[in-house]
Amino acid sequence: xxxxxxxxxxxxxxxxxxxxxxxxxxxxxxxxxxxxxxxxxxxxxxxxxxxxxxxxxxxxxxxxxxxxxxxxxxxxxxxxxxxxxxxxxxxxxxxxxxxxxxxxxxxxxxxxxxxxxxxxxxxxxxxxxxxxxxxxxxxxxxxxxxxxxxxxxxxxxxxxxxxxxxxxxxxxxxxxxxxxxxxxxxxxxxxxxxxxxxxxxxxxxxxxxxxxxxxxxxxxxxxxxxxxxxxxxxxxxxxxxxxxxxxxxxxxxxxxxxxxxxxxxxxxxxxxxxxxxxxxxxxxxxxxxxxxxxxxxxxxxxxxxxxxxxxxxxxxxxxxxxxxxxxxxx
Numbered sequence: 001x002x003x004x005x006x007x008x009x010x011x012x013x014x015x016x017x018x019x020x021x022x023x024x025x026x027x028x029x030x031x032x033x034x035x036x037x038x039x040x041x042x043x044x045x046x047x048x049x050x051x052x053x054x055x056x057x058x059x060x061x062x063x064x065x066x067x068x069x070x071x072x073x074x075x076x077x078x079x080x081x082x083x084x085x086x087x088x089x090x091x092x093x094x095x096x097x098x099x100x101x102x103x104x105x106x107x108x109x110x111x112x113x114x115x116x117x118x119x120x121x122x123x124x125x126x127x128x129x130x131x132x133x134x135x136x137x138x139x140x141x142x143x144x145x146x147x148x149x150x151x152x153x154x155x156x157x158x159x160x161x162x163x164x165x166x167x168x169x170x171x172x173x174x175x176x177x178x179x180x181x182x183x184x185x186x187x188x189x190x191x192x193x194x195x196x197x198x199x200x201x202x203x204x205x206x207x208x209x210x211x212x213x214x215x216x217x218x219x220x221x222x223x224x225x226x227x228x229x230x231x232x233x234x235x236x237x238x239x240x241x242x243x244x245x246x247x248x249x250x251x252x253x254x255x256x257x258x259x260x261x262x263x264x265x266x267x268x269x270x271x272x273x274x275x276x277x278x279x280x281x282x283x284x285x286x287x288x289x290x291x292x293x294x295x296x297x298x299x300x301x302x303x304x305x306x307x308x309x310x311x312x313x314x315x316x317x318x319x320x321x322x323x324x325x326x327x328x329x330x
Contacts, residue, residue: 018073025069025078032063032089039092044225044256050216054292056254057093057278060086095277096253097269098262104303105328108202112136113270115246115297116312116319117212120170121148123315128155130310134321135159138199139177140246142192142212145169152177164208166193174247176210188234190214190227194247196234201326204242204301209234211247211296216255224250228257235265235298242301242326243267248317252292253277262298270297270322274307281309281318290318297322 035052036059044050052059063086070079114136116127120143128151131139139160141152149165152175162182165175174193176182182197188209196209213227214220228251235245243265251258253269262269271277271293280290297307297320305323312319 018075021069022073022075022078025066025073025075025082028062028066028069029082029085032059032066033085035059036085036088036092039254040088042256042259044216044221047216047218047221050221050224050255051218053254054252054294056089056252058291060089060093063089092254095272096259096262097272098259098266104301105330107303107325108204108328109326110305111138111201111302111324111326113138113140113244113246113297113322113324114319115140115142115248115295115322117142117248117295117315117317118148118312119143119315119317121145121173123312123317124148124151126312126314127319128152130312130319130321131156131160136321137179137201138208138244138246139175140210141175141177142210142248143171143173144175145173149173149175162199164195164197166195168193171212174210174212176208178208182208188227188230190230191223194227194231201242204326204328206242206244206326207238209243209245211245211249213250215250225257228255228261232257232261232264235261235267239264239266243299244302245298246296246320246322248295250294252294258296265298265300267298267300268302268304270299270302270304270324271307271320273299273304274322276307276309279309279318281320283316284311284318285316295320297324299324301327303327 067082070082160177162178164185180199184198186196188194192212199206211231214224216224281293281295302324308321309318
């Protein structure tokens with residue numbers, strides 16, 4: 001005698017309190033699910049995705065709370081979905097590293113690098129003290145107005161006598177200070193200054209580039225993508241040889257446009273190499289605590305000794321100090 005299987009037991013109807021709890025869990029899942037999906041699809045999409053991607057690691061909090069509420073509501077399907085979203089959000093938050101093979105030769109020179117945004121020149125005094133204390137060989141300074149430029153070039157005329165700069169007021173001005181002679185000065189076209197040059201370090205030509213694209217504000221996301229794309233093109237123009245790109249990228253490792261720079265130039269984020277890629281550098285002022293790392297030192301043919309993040313009085317950014325070794329060919 002044939003017998004059909006018993007139909008599955010339906011989930012019990014929701015009590016009013018559980019219905020509200022289930023709805024709350026569903027609403028909490030919306031943003032984590034959207035952002036984790038965009039991260040998985042390797043896209044920055046459109047507003048509000050680029051802005052919310054800066055919060056990606058923190059989105060595990062609402063996803064975890066959604067899981068708790070789904071369990072309280074006793075909804076198996078919803079609980080399963082929240083587990084998937086929480087897992088995807090946590091997976092998306094794993095620090096990114098390009099899939100390249102790193103092959104180093106012998107160390108040729110030790111190079112200390114500082115990348116700092118001095119917020120319209122207001123952090124110039126604090127940066128001056130950091131440079132005096134740390135004795136870097138390369139300093140990449142964003143939002144360095146004419147007064148900032150004059151102070152730095154005069155104060156460090158002996159230790160950092162070479163520089164490439166874009167003059168301007170407010171956020172436009174930028175300067176790259178170097179203990180090594182610079183040649184082949186160049187500039188990436190952008191709303192804010194992005195100078196670059198080539199330095200000769202221990203007999204090796206090293207491509208240097210300051211990065212400072214526009215931030216991804218709601219009405220200028222396309223401009224932010226375009227300027228990051230120009231940094232990517234500069235990184236990809238020479239895929240071999242030593243390179244340093246440093247500055248305020250206005251992007252974190254969770255942004256596809258930033259990861260594209262790493263991939264195109266076969267670059268490594270020094271903070272990632274030092275296991276410090278989730279150390280926030282912005283905002284150091286205002287009602288929110290610092291929550292995202294947008295200041296970076298990207299390297300090729302350098303190994304990383306150490307990375308530190310330094311507060312600059314007067315600036316809304318932490319400076320990044322990277323202690324590096326330039327490596328010869330293997």
